[in-house]
Amino acid sequence: KAGVTQTPRYLIKTRGQQVTLSCSPISGHRSVSWYQQTPGQGLQFLFEYFSETQRNKGNFPGRFSGRQFSNSRSEMNVSTLELGDSALYLCASSLEGQVHFGPGTRLTVT
């Protein structure tokens, strides 16, 4: 089976702009979650979607949002970008509890 895919892989944005990241889960996986990875804070959970419903949310401001479509594909959006949002954003899909990560989107905010 193909793994989790994410687009784009790299992104450079300016403070104040917004960004949308996309994720396609492993075929058959209905749970999609998003994580932020930074050198300072490590791997932090953003949110999880299951059957188009947000099932879990981490401790991030409301500028971070997401959604899931009927085909399980997911998008996350960050509005009013700040310099501190520069990070690797990892999408993951899971089945029976095992969580598998995509390659990530490297977001740089200047």
Next chain:
Amino acid sequence: GENVEQHPSTLSVQEGDSAVIKCTYSDSASNYFPWYKQELGKRPQLIIDIRSNVGEKKDQRIAVTLNKTAKHFSLHITETQPEDSAVYFCAASNHPKAAGNKLTFGGGTRVLVKP
């Protein structure tokens, strides 16, 4: 919420020696404990996991042990090879309860295997 602490933050071992990484968790409801290996510039890759009804699990050179009473779990890598050099993350979650698939990660251990 759950808090996972991981030690050591860096570990240097000679090729062929064993490496041990330890994690402690705070939420007694956590019941699933995966380990991930992340090589430079790559995605975290699931290498082994253990559920709370099992005390130990082994897969070739890697093994994980879980002590539910003490709320800690460990990763053991035997006969280390240079390709084992990477950052290793432990994580904990309460699956498949209401918490869904939310993983709380430890801070990571950078392992360097010297040839």
